[in-house]
Amino acid sequence: xxxLEDRIRKDGILAEGDVLKVDCFLNHQMDVxxxxxxxxxxxxxxxxxxxxxxxxxxxxxxxIACVVAECFDVPVLFAKKSQSIxxxxxxxxxxxxxxxxxxVYDVIVSKRFIGPEDHVLIIDDFLANGCALQGLIxxxxxxxxxxxxxxxxxxxxxQEGGKLIRATGIQLxxxxxxxxxxxxxxxxxxxxx
Amino acid sequence: xxxLEDRIRKDGILAEGDVLKVDCFLNHQMDVxxxxxxxxxxxxxxxxxxxxxxxxxxxxxxxIACVVAECFDVPVLFAKKSQSIxxxxxxxxxxxxxxxxxxVYDVIVSKRFIGPEDHVLIIDDFLANGCALQGLIxxxxxxxxxxxxxxxxxxxxxQEGGKLIRATGIQLxxxxxxxxxxxxxxxxxxxxx
Numbered sequence: 001x002x003x004l005e006d007r008i009r010k011d012g013i014l015a016e017g018d019v020l021k022v023d024c025f026l027n028h029q030m031d032v033x034x035x036x037x038x039x040x041x042x043x044x045x046x047x048x049x050x051x052x053x054x055x056x057x058x059x060x061x062x063x064i065a066c067v068v069a070e071c072f073d074v075p076v077l078f079a080k081k082s083q084s085i086x087x088x089x090x091x092x093x094x095x096x097x098x099x100x101x102x103x104v105y106d107v108i109v110s111k112r113f114i115g116p117e118d119h120v121l122i123i124d125d126f127l128a129n130g131c132a133l134q135g136l137i138x139x140x141x142x143x144x145x146x147x148x149x150x151x152x153x154x155x156x157x158x159q160e161g162g163k164l165i166r167a168t169g170i171q172l173x174x175x176x177x178x179x180x181x182x183x184x185x186x187x188x189x190x191x192x193x
Numbered sequence: 194x195x196x197l198e199d200r201i202r203k204d205g206i207l208a209e210g211d212v213l214k215v216d217c218f219l220n221h222q223m224d225v226x227x228x229x230x231x232x233x234x235x236x237x238x239x240x241x242x243x244x245x246x247x248x249x250x251x252x253x254x255x256x257i258a259c260v261v262a263e264c265f266d267v268p269v270l271f272a273k274k275s276q277s278i279x280x281x282x283x284x285x286x287x288x289x290x291x292x293x294x295x296x297v298y299d300v301i302v303s304k305r306f307i308g309p310e311d312h313v314l315i316i317d318d319f320l321a322n323g324c325a326l327q328g329l330i331x332x333x334x335x336x337x338x339x340x341x342x343x344x345x346x347x348x349x350x351x352q353e354g355g356k357l358i359r360a361t362g363i364q365l366x367x368x369x370x371x372x373x374x375x376x377x378x379x380x381x382x383x384x385x386x
Binding site: 023024025028029030031032033035036058059062063064065066067069070073075076077078080081109110112113 | 216217218221222223224225226228229251252255256257258259260262263266268269270271273274302303305306
């Protein structure tokens, strides 16, 4: 998606350790107009799929998921990273390793909000090693629901998550895939799509 | 806002300890159509204010803030609950006591995204004792920015947060104010507005 690639080139900041900071528009400050354009693109990419719910994970996926959900006219369910006293005990749970925060989270969704009748589009801001996505896929499958597709804003194409998930046969669409980036020169190479 | 009050009566679940669970449509599963209606109501309530940015706090405020931001045509900034390696060190920080999770969070926003030129609408899902809001107000004031108003979905009118914040002179608008609720009978009494 050229609009997103251009924005990454303009406002993304590269740092050592394969860090691509897009906190200016994606995951700290959030450009909701861009989110809407991304939502319309996901709508095009997943046209014809019987999607009735969007699943994401807190925190930075929530904003994008909600704006995308408006384009699909469906509700959002976000997976929570730890047990809250306000959430009933009746949950599907999995563990997700966070690369960014270097820890393992318990991730849960309430059984009241997902079941065999659901056709789910998973939305997240980043795909790197795929741990978060594999956890979300597991939650959907535990619920007996169907993963209709996965929509990602930025995929780090030089990490293995995208390859692993595409190998499962699930339709995975990343609006921008970074195949190479060099913090020394600021160069970002996107995969042709 | 009658639409929200009706929804709380229909789908809200009362529990001991002043718990009002609205995870069916507000803060776990999220009804983005309702969020849009709430956004239009905030737009009406804050008409004429020179709002150029919406501030919220992760996690459950983010979805509402993003949909509301579309109504205002401004970006969202969400305060993060702990230092992330992807966030620059140059941050405004405060501490917020969480009633729900019974702990104290360090809450930060990057100095790059808020400054004296900003006129901020703070959005959150709940107002109870007001600790989260007071932390967010402090962040805005530390940045030299202006709090133009605060928009809340559900205020627990029997806790003191609303009273404390209104006493500061800031325009605080809660779309539903619960003055009394009884988990034994399921009765919810909303304040006339």
